[in-house]
Amino acid sequence: KAGVTQTPRYLIKTRGQQVTLSCSPISGHRSVSWYQQTPGQGLQFLFEYFSETQRNKGNFPGRFSGRQFSNSRSEMNVSTLELGDSALYLCASSGGSQETQYFGPGTRLLVL
């Protein structure tokens, strides 16, 4: 099976812009979770989607949003970028009963 894929892998934006990141889960997986990882804060949960519905959300401002499509692919959007949004954004998919998560390679976002 192909693994989780994320695009783009690297991105440079300036403050105030918006960005959209994409995640394709493992075939058959219906749950997609998004995380932000920074050196100071570790891996922080953003939100989780299952069958196009957001089931859970972390403590991030409304500038961070996401959605999931009928084919389970997911996108996350960050509007009005801030310098502090520079991070590695990771997507993870799961499909088993115990919710084991498998991560994609991540998108590294740099905000200048």
Next chain:
Amino acid sequence: QKEVEQNSGPLSVPEGAIASLNCTYSDRVSQSFFWYRQYSGKSPELIMSIYSNGDKEDGRFTAQLNKASQYVSLLIRDSQPSDSATYLCAVNWDGGFKTIFGAGTRLFVKA
């Protein structure tokens, strides 16, 4: 109190020794427990999952879970320099809807 706590390290062990990584979690209805390994600049990869009290062994790795003490650990036997990485403990709650990660423990295995 953080929901999932790990000693940030770094933990340094000589090659061939046993590395012991520990994780505690807050008192909620915890479903599943996971250990991930993350090399610098890479994404986390799953090493072990454990769901019930006791030990679970997979090759050189042993995960130990004690729900009464809210404690999960990972033992790495015969540590190799290639085991040098950050190890993340993760706990799954809320019926599987949310997974919380610890900050990770950096492990160095000296040749």
